[in-house]
Amino acid sequence: MKKHVVIIGGGFGGLQAATHLKYANVDITLIDRRNHHLFQPLLYQVATGALSPADIATPLRSLLKHQKNVRVLLGDVIDIDVQNKRVILRDGKVGYDQLIVAAGAGSSYFGKDQWEKFAPSLKSIEDATEIRRRMLYAFEAAERAADSEAARAWLTFAVIAGGPTGVELAGALAEVAYDAMKHDFRNINPANTRIILVQSRDRVLPTFDPKLSERATAALERLGVEVRTGGRVTNVDGTGITLSMGDEQEFIPARTVLWTAGVAASPLGKVLHEAAGAELDNGGRVIVQSDLSVPGYPDIFVIGDLAHVKQASGEALPGVAQVAIQEGRYVGNLIARRLRGRDLPPFRYHDRGNMATIGRGAAVAEIGRLRLSGWLAWPIWLVIHLMYQADVENRVLVLIQWLWNYVTRKRSALLITERQQPHFSQQISIPAKLATDTGTFPRVR
Amino acid sequence: MKKHVVIIGGGFGGLQAATHLKYANVDITLIDRRNHHLFQPLLYQVATGALSPADIATPLRSLLKHQKNVRVLLGDVIDIDVQNKRVILRDGKVGYDQLIVAAGAGSSYFGKDQWEKFAPSLKSIEDATEIRRRMLYAFEAAERAADSEAARAWLTFAVIAGGPTGVELAGALAEVAYDAMKHDFRNINPANTRIILVQSRDRVLPTFDPKLSERATAALERLGVEVRTGGRVTNVDGTGITLSMGDEQEFIPARTVLWTAGVAASPLGKVLHEAAGAELDNGGRVIVQSDLSVPGYPDIFVIGDLAHVKQASGEALPGVAQVAIQEGRYVGNLIARRLRGRDLPPFRYHDRGNMATIGRGAAVAEIGRLRLSGWLAWPIWLVIHLMYQADVENRVLVLIQWLWNYVTRKRSALLITERQQPHFSQQISIPAKLATDTGTFPRVR
Numbered sequence: 060m061k062k063h064v065v066i067i068g069g070g071f072g073g074l075q076a077a078t079h080l081k082y083a084n085v086d087i088t089l090i091d092r093r094n095h096h097l098f099q100p101l102l103y104q105v106a107t108g109a110l111s112p113a114d115i116a117t118p119l120r121s122l123l124k125h126q127k128n129v130r131v132l133l134g135d136v137i138d139i140d141v142q143n144k145r146v147i148l149r150d151g152k153v154g155y156d157q158l159i160v161a162a163g164a165g166s167s168y169f170g171k172d173q174w175e176k177f178a179p180s181l182k183s184i185e186d187a188t189e190i191r192r193r194m195l196y197a198f199e200a201a202e203r204a205a206d207s208e209a210a211r212a213w214l215t216f217a218v219i220a221g222g223p224t225g226v227e228l229a230g231a232l233a234e235v236a237y238d239a240m241k242h243d244f245r246n247i248n249p250a251n252t253r254i255i256l257v258q259s260r261d262r263v264l265p266t267f268d269p270k271l272s273e274r275a276t277a278a279l280e281r282l283g284v285e286v287r288t289g290g291r292v293t294n295v296d297g298t299g300i301t302l303s304m305g306d307e308q309e310f311i312p313a314r315t316v317l318w319t320a321g322v323a324a325s326p327l328g329k330v331l332h333e334a335a336g337a338e339l340d341n342g343g344r345v346i347v348q349s350d351l352s353v354p355g356y357p358d359i360f361v362i363g364d365l366a367h368v369k370q371a372s373g374e375a376l377p378g379v380a381q382v383a384i385q386e387g388r389y390v391g392n393l394i395a396r397r398l399r400g401r402d403l404p405p406f407r408y409h410d411r412g413n414m415a416t417i418g419r420g421a422a423v424a425e426i427g428r429l430r431l432s433g434w435l436a437w438p439i440w441l442v443i444h445l446m447y448q449a450d451v452e453n454r455v456l457v458l459i460q461w462l463w464n465y466v467t468r469k470r471s472a473l474l475i476t477e478r479q480q481p482h483f484s485q486q487i488s489i490p491a492k493l494a495t496d497t498g499t500f501p502r503v504r
Numbered sequence: 505m506k507k508h509v510v511i512i513g514g515g516f517g518g519l520q521a522a523t524h525l526k527y528a529n530v531d532i533t534l535i536d537r538r539n540h541h542l543f544q545p546l547l548y549q550v551a552t553g554a555l556s557p558a559d560i561a562t563p564l565r566s567l568l569k570h571q572k573n574v575r576v577l578l579g580d581v582i583d584i585d586v587q588n589k590r591v592i593l594r595d596g597k598v599g600y601d602q603l604i605v606a607a608g609a610g611s612s613y614f615g616k617d618q619w620e621k622f623a624p625s626l627k628s629i630e631d632a633t634e635i636r637r638r639m640l641y642a643f644e645a646a647e648r649a650a651d652s653e654a655a656r657a658w659l660t661f662a663v664i665a666g667g668p669t670g671v672e673l674a675g676a677l678a679e680v681a682y683d684a685m686k687h688d689f690r691n692i693n694p695a696n697t698r699i700i701l702v703q704s705r706d707r708v709l710p711t712f713d714p715k716l717s718e719r720a721t722a723a724l725e726r727l728g729v730e731v732r733t734g735g736r737v738t739n740v741d742g743t744g745i746t747l748s749m750g751d752e753q754e755f756i757p758a759r760t761v762l763w764t765a766g767v768a769a770s771p772l773g774k775v776l777h778e779a780a781g782a783e784l785d786n787g788g789r790v791i792v793q794s795d796l797s798v799p800g801y802p803d804i805f806v807i808g809d810l811a812h813v814k815q816a817s818g819e820a821l822p823g824v825a826q827v828a829i830q831e832g833r834y835v836g837n838l839i840a841r842r843l844r845g846r847d848l849p850p851f852r853y854h855d856r857g858n859m860a861t862i863g864r865g866a867a868v869a870e871i872g873r874l875r876l877s878g879w880l881a882w883p884i885w886l887v888i889h890l891m892y893q894a895d896v897e898n899r900v901l902v903l904i905q906w907l908w909n910y911v912t913r914k915r916s917a918l919l920i921t922e923r924q925q926p927h928f929s930q931q932i933s934i935p936a937k938l939a940t941d942t943g944t945f946p947r948v949r
Contacts, residue, residue, distance in 0.1 A: 094640060094920040111556035113917035118640075120688035121918065130690040133644040133920075151648070182919050195539060195563075199578040203596070243565035245575040452908050452916055459904065463897050465663065471897055472558035475539045475578075479904050 061086050064394060065146055065155035067136050067327065068120040069096050072363030072383035073161035077129050079391025083398060087129040088153055094118050094133055097184065098448055100380055101457070103224060105187035107194065107231035108473040109464055110237070112184045116455050117450040129187065136162070136166055136327065137262040141334045141356060147305065157358045157394055160345075160385065164364035164378060167321030174295040178316040181224060188476060190317060195475050197315045198240060210246075215253040215313040217300050219292055220320035221263030223415040226275055228317060229256040230418035233282040238419075239470045246427075255311065257302065260289045264378065264423065267413060274432040278417040292320075318367065322378055324365050335359065340367045340375065349405035351390055360393075362386035370408065381411050381449070416440050419465065476477045506531050509589055509839060510600035512581050512772065514541050514564040517808030517828035519894065522574050528843060530651075533598055535591065535757040539563050539578055542629065543893055545825055546902070548669060550632035552639065552676035552910055553684070553918040557629045559902050560918025562895040581607070581772065586779045586801060602803050602839055603734065605772055605790075606832065609809035609823060612766030612787075623761035626669060633921060635762060639677065640920050642760045646692045655691075655739055656942040660698040660758040662745050664737055665765035666708030669788060671720055673762060674701040675863035675871035678727040684915045700756065702747065703733045709868065711822065712858060716868040718879035723862040737765075767823055769810050780804065785812045785820065794850035805838075807831035815853065825892070827854050827932040861885050 062085045066073045069091040077089050098115040105112055123129045134169055138147035140160070146153045166180035179189055179470070194216070201213035216235075218229045236252035242349040243249070256263065256279060262272040263279070263286060276286050287302070290309070294301035324343035331337040331345050337353045338346045344367035345353060351366060353359045363383035368376045376382045389406045412426035422436035431439065441461070448454045462470050507530045511518045514536040543560040549556055568574045583592035584603070591598045611625035624634055639661070646658035659681075663674045681697035688694065701708065701724060707717040708724070708731060709939050720733050728878045732747070735754075739746035744757040769788035776782040776790050782798045789812035790798060796811065798804045808828035813821045821827045834851045841848055857871035859881070867881035876884065886906070893899045905916050 094644065094918075111558045112921060113556045113919055114920050118688075118918045120685070121914065124687040131688075131856075132648065134648075184803070184919070188921075199539065203577065204580075238758075242563070242569040243563075243576075380717075452914070454607075455904065455908070456901070456916070459900065460897075463900070468899070469566065469897070471901070472556075473563045474558055475559050476557060476631070 062156040062398065063088065063154065064083075064157045064159065065090065066159045066161060067091075067146065067165055068161035068325075068363070069131075070161060070163050070363060070383060071095070071101075071380045072163075072387035073159065074122065075384050076159050076161065076362065076391040077123060078126065079388050080395055081126050081128070083128075083391075083395035084159075085128060085394070085398065088132055088151065088155075089119060089123065089129055090132045090134050090136060090148070091119060092133070092135050093183075094120070095123055095184075098453070100444060100447075102184075102187050103180055103228045103231055105184065105472070106181055106190040107235050108191055108230065108470040109231065110457060110460055111472045112188065113434075114453055114460065115422060115448075116184055117453060121451055128340055134189025137330075138329070139330050139334050139359075141359065155248065155358075159362065159387075159390055160331065160359065160361045160365060161363045161383070162325035162327045162365050164322045164342075164344075165322045167323035168318070169321055170220070171295070173316070173489055177295050177297050178219060178300075178318040180318040181228070191473070192475050193315050194235065195473055198244065198477075199250065200248070200314070202244050203246075211251070211253075212298065212312040213314045214247065214249075214251055215255070215299075215311065216317070217255045217257060217293075217311060217313040218317045218319065219258050219300070219320070221255050221258030221260075221288070222266070223264065223284070223413075224265055225256060225258075225317075225319040226279065226415050226417060228319060229254055229284045230279060230282055230416070230421075233279075233284050234418050234468075235470060235473075237283055238468045239473070252283075253285065253313075254283065255285045255287055256315070257290060257292060257300070258286070259291045261288050263288065264282075264415060267415075267423060268430050271425065271430055271432055275415065275417055275423050278421045278423075278433075282418045299433050305390075315450055322364070328365055331359070331361065335467045337361075342367075344375070350393060350403070351386055351406055360390045362390055368406065368408070376408055379413075382408060385409065414443065419468075507601040508533065508599065509602045509604065510535065510598055511604045511606060512536075513589065513606035513608055513770075513808070514538070514576075515544075515606060515608050515808060515828060516825045517566065517608075517832035519564075520829050520832030521604050521606065521807065521836040522568060523571065524833050525840055526571050526573070528573075528836075528840035530573060530602075530839070530843065532602075533577055534564060534568065535577045535579050535581060535598065536564060537578070538578050538628075539565070540629075541567055541894055543898070544627075545889060545892075547626055547629075547632050548673045548676055549674065550629065550681050550917070551626055553636055553915040554676065555902060555905055556917045557633065559898055559905065560893075561629055562898060563949055567894055574884040582775075584775050584779050586804065589803070590770055600803075600895075603805070604832075604835055605776065605804065605806045605810060606808045606828070607770035607772045607810050609767045609769050609787075609789075611763065612768035613763070614766055615733070616740070619763070622740050622742050623664060623745075623763040625763040636918070637920050638760050639680065640918055641691065642877050643681075643692070643694065644920075645759070649690075656696075656698075657743065657757040658759045659692065659694075659696055659864070660700070660744075660756065661760045661762070662700045662702060662756060662758040663762045663764065664702050664745070665763070666701050666703030666705075666731070666733070666742075667711070667764060668709065668858075670701060670703070670762075671708055671724065671860050671862060673764060674699055675724060675861070676727045676729055677926040678724075678729050679863050679913075679948065680915060680918075682728055683913045684918070688838055688906065696730075698730065698758075699728065700730045700732055700758065702735060702745070703731070703739060704736045706733050708733065709860060712860075712868065713870055713875050716870065716875055720860065720862055720868050722866075723878075723887065725867045752778070753901045754901070767809070773806075773810055776806065782806075787812075789820070795838060795848070796831055796851050802830045813851065813853070821853055824858075827853060859888065861884050864913075870943075 074341040134148040204210035290302040345361040364378040416422040422440040424431040424436040540561040579593040649655035735747040790806040809823040859869040861867040866883040869876040869881040
């Protein structure tokens with residue numbers, strides 16, 4: 060009987076593992092809660108209206124349709140029965156011979172879960188359309204605000220944490236406010252929008268070379284983003300954020316707050332800890348062996364954002380797409396090899412570099428010993444982000460929209476979509492007399 | 505002081521009225537509950553995953569950004585104070601000198617509102633993504649169904665009513681099931697999908713020439729759609745529909761039911777009836793005068809799907825985009841003329857024809873005395889639907905995706921997006937042994 064490989068998660072890692080088992084004599088079941096693979100590195104472009112969800116998401120079935128030894132199941136894994144080798148879904152059970160856990164990570168609010176509703180994070184398509192809705196709604200509310208103070212709070216955006224996602228999000232927000240929506244309003248001037256990037260450490264992009272952090276800061280400031288380093292966020296509510304710098308407290312009124320600060324490994328890490336005694340790191344990630352398996356369980360592998368893989372330096376590999384891709388590929392190949400009685404040397408990560416883009420035409424990149432920034436890094440960023448798209452049509456669509464956005468400075472997907480009707484809260488009412496561009500608008504009672 | 509024209513609704517009619525007042529000496533406020541104009545004729549393509557929402561929706565602000573005499577307000581109109589000439593929003597008031605009510609229509613379930621949750625209709629972007637979700641989810645549920653009877657019910661789709669939207673939706677569903685998802689599943693064969701188009705009258709497309717109805721029926725049947733005419737739907741629930749043909753009752757198990765049967769004018773019709781004594785027709789539409797104004801209120805115009813405009817034949821004009829566009833243009837021009845002390849002759853509709861598409865490469869069209877069907881009508885349909893898009897980028901994106909879909913027989917946007925996790929109801933569990941393509945999948949417990 061053929062061996063049955065079960066893969067939990069259809070992200071970068073899970074998908075790579077599946078495709079590298081294409082010619083192995085196995086049956087594969089890929090289980091995901093969602094029906095699509097998501098190109099997460101471009102999620103911030105959906106959140107800021109440059110791309111549509113379908114441009115960066117592709118159904119897993121469609122990606123794997125011609126690989127006949129894979130079956131895709133839409134399902135929610137809640138437990139793993141390591142004794143009987145079964146994956147427990149919310150509504151069923153699936154037996155395995157080999158298990159690859161690639162369940163990824165969600166967002167962490169460091170114990171302050173009450174902040175989540177005021178400061179959404181960016182992990183899924185729904186997160187992105189929700190952030191897009193809040194961003195657009197903030198401008199609409201400012202346009203209808205009763206006084207300039209209320210308008211100012213609606214026109215202030217705080218992005219919490221200056222890692223790659225925060226930097227990219229802040230840069231894209233600046234382009235929306237200062238470029239794409241420049242002529243869209245009559246009562247407010249989007250040029251008055253404040254975008255604040257808050258970073259508790261002393262520089263943005265702390266995992267990059269300090270020189271590149273400096274360049275990124277300069278590029279953000281050129282775009283109009285205020286970069287605030289060294290301040291810790293001590294409170295977030297519907298009206299703004301509180302920053303603490305040493306003994307000083309500062310309250311910044313900001314109606315829209317976005318959270319890119321913390322990552323929490325999938326709860327399946329805890330499941331593996333309880334079921335298989337797997338050791339977890341502080342972030343809840345499973346500390347795996349050099350072949351990416353769980354100690355004592357040679358048939359259970361953990362890859363991607365859920366895995367803690369030690370480098371030669373002792374540090375864990377970062378939670379980025381490249382790491383997940385290489386780990387998925389490794390485990391796929393390893394299982395195929397072992398079935399033929401052979402083996403592979405321990406997993407080794409090949410660092411292909413680190414990139415972040417800062418708005419139109421600027422990026423920073425570390426590739427080996429190379430440090431690039433500015434317009435030169437940008438086309439490289441562009442090509443890499445096109446090439447790693449799983450789907451050819453998406454590459455074409457993304458490229459066309461980027462070209463279009465670049466030339467016209469417009470954005471193609473500035474849609475507010477939601478079931479409920481927009482409803483402005485009580486304190487916003489139409490002012491007695493609207494100050495407009497021309498000053499000629501008639502009375503609005 | 506400049507006159508203030510208020511337009512309620514940014515659909516085809518409202519948008520045309522606004523743009524035709526561009527050179528008039530007026531200030532315009534366009535109020536809409538949504539931030540975007542929607543190209544409704546292609547909504548069924550979003551519902552069936554061929555296009556993305558942003559391909560057919562464009563922010564009103566962005567369409568009108570360079571027309572400086574227009575202000576766009578995101579707001580929900582709940583009443584009209586015709587005495588004091590004010591539009592009452594849920595959260596404010598706006599005064600007007602001239603009012604254009606272009607609030608459109610929603611869906612009607614003919615008093616059976618309890619059917620709505622089982623049989624969603626197709627009017628907004630959210631409706632389209634909800635239908636898309638249900639369609640894709642049905643295939644997922646069938647793939648995981650416990651027995652073949654359950655799978656059959658999940659693989660049966662009923663589209664209620666054979667007007668243009670119903671015909672187009674059924675044809676597109678057939679293409680998804682029989683073409684786009686052909687290789688996507690392992691337990692079920694999408695070729696076994698049943699798509700039933702239910703029409704109470706004796707033919708589909710009853711507003712078209714009978715010859716074209718025949719051709720449309722033949723084209724649908726070639727695609728694999730069962731066309732059931734002459735049967736009245738007497739019940740809809742979560743398990744299927746009940747059809748009544750004379751004395752006979754037939755229950756058809758169908759997990760997915762889509763509703764395109766009834767149109768209900770916006771509640772603002774009733775508001776105008778109560779406030780201005782406007783007469784309504786059976787569908788709740790306001791019966792307007794030959795200049796599209798409300799009798800007794802020369803400063804209030806009603807256009808588009810909310811207006812009942814009598815033709816020479818005595819019948820009302822149909823609720824289609826062309827009618828709304830021509831009415832909007834007329835009222836815009838009329839107001840501009842009257843401000844200059846001139847007038848326009850009564851509104852006259854110029855029939856540009858009627859079209860519906862039936863899947864890939866087939867359409868029916870009535871253009872003047874011309875009756876076209878089959879592959880010849882299709883490129884015409886294509887060009888017209890591209891040309892009437894308000895936004896140039898959308899034309900490009902739609903064209904590329906159509907070409908892509910045409911060549912690859914794939915669909916680009918088959919995404920399930922929703923906040924809640926997918927959750928299969930209790931009766932669906934993973935069968936003890938899955939029958940697969942190869943019959944070799946190992947035990948699934």
